[in-house]
Amino acid sequence: MKHLTAILIAFACVMGAFASPIAIQDVKGEALGGIGMTSSDEDFSFYYNPASLVFRREGSPFSASFAYSDGLDRNAFSNGLPNAILSDPAGYANVRFSGRNAAVGISVSSRLFLDSYSDDGTYATYDVVNTADLQLAVAYGWEHIALGFSVNGGNSSQREGIRIRDSNTIGDYALQTLFERYSQVLGSEFLSLSAGCMGRLGDFTFGLTFGDMTWIAQGNEIKFSLAAMLATMNLGVRYSGSRYDSRTAGLVMVVPSFTLELHNAFLSALDKADYDAVLPAADVRERKSEICAGLELMLQLSSDFSVSFLSGFTSGGLDNRFFSGASHSIGLSARSKSMKGSFALVVPFSVYTGASSAVRISVGADFFL
Numbered sequence: 001m002k003h004l005t006a007i008l009i010a011f012a013c014v015m016g017a018f019a020s021p022i023a024i025q026d027v028k029g030e031a032l033g034g035i036g037m038t039s040s041d042e043d044f045s046f047y048y049n050p051a052s053l054v055f056r057r058e059g060s061p062f063s064a065s066f067a068y069s070d071g072l073d074r075n076a077f078s079n080g081l082p083n084a085i086l087s088d089p090a091g092y093a094n095v096r097f098s099g100r101n102a103a104v105g106i107s108v109s110s111r112l113f114l115d116s117y118s119d120d121g122t123y124a125t126y127d128v129v130n131t132a133d134l135q136l137a138v139a140y141g142w143e144h145i146a147l148g149f150s151v152n153g154g155n156s157s158q159r160e161g162i163r164i165r166d167s168n169t170i171g172d173y174a175l176q177t178l179f180e181r182y183s184q185v186l187g188s189e190f191l192s193l194s195a196g197c198m199g200r201l202g203d204f205t206f207g208l209t210f211g212d213m214t215w216i217a218q219g220n221e222i223k224f225s226l227a228a229m230l231a232t233m234n235l236g237v238r239y240s241g242s243r244y245d246s247r248t249a250g251l252v253m254v255v256p257s258f259t260l261e262l263h264n265a266f267l268s269a270l271d272k273a274d275y276d277a278v279l280p281a282a283d284v285r286e287r288k289s290e291i292c293a294g295l296e297l298m299l300q301l302s303s304d305f306s307v308s309f310l311s312g313f314t315s316g317g318l319d320n321r322f323f324s325g326a327s328h329s330i331g332l333s334a335r336s337k338s339m340k341g342s343f344a345l346v347v348p349f350s351v352y353t354g355a356s357s358a359v360r361i362s363v364g365a366d367f368f369l
Helices: 002-018 027-031 050-055 074-078 166-178 226-231 272-278
Strands: 062-072 090-098 102-117 123-141 145-165 192-201 204-210 214-217 221-224 233-240 254-263 290-302 305-314 327-335 339-348 359-368
Touching (some): 027 305, 027 327, 027 339, 050 192, 102 166, 145 166
Antiparallel strands (some): 123 145, 192 204, 204 233, 305 327, 339 359
């Protein structure tokens, strides 16, 4: 295992030389308000906190995920704009190989950015950005505590000025984003090293992570940064009720869980100049100081099948936009032994006050072997 870990670390460091981190499209986590770093139950957990590998209660050595999300803006429909269903579309695919002490994940995402509408309203022009991402996580732990590290890397490519016709929205979208050639985005190189700690005490789990410990100085020299560590520090606590126990064949029908997390704790304390210096990937992955809370009620219908009702809250920051910029999320997830399906709806709080804001819908499918 030591030799395998050393080989994977070396490979990830080579890949990390041209890296640019992306946000993980975890549909269930999105429905729960963006939480994840205090959980060890899901196959995506090591992306949020590498230490979670040690405490995984379920999971497969190999899994794959596919997701699609888009914003729904009622103004686009009421004004008769072309491609109204493509408000802010993003597609995502991921494969993961994971064990108790090491995991590797490979991701590809594609996102469209609206450029302009044609004068006759028959098509719209977009820019497309694709990002490929490799993440390696290693972890070691004891009965109640675990430590982990992860290396994240990838590259970004783009296509500019693609046309999608209103008469063939879905077909043009698939053709233009999947089957055409992209050019690399210059200056998107990035290396990200993260660390995490997880503790478990009864039904409670505690998490502490540092989302970024390094930055690339001039001349591509990699340096450790205390400012980056503090800016991307996340901490939280999670309660999860008892679940199916194969040793006693006990079946709990309703399993509640609640999570509270603080993300990027000291980011708002950084000056903008410091922010740009220590977090050069800010234009690729949006970061903000925020409080996230998630509630899940899981109906365990059998030992291999469950349905979960999800709800979450994400603050708009830690300043006066705490509620005005906040969002509420709801969702549904169903899981069997070999697959999982998830749905999430994210609604800005401003919608509840009558403002015209776009809501976001995400759907995802996961497969396990």
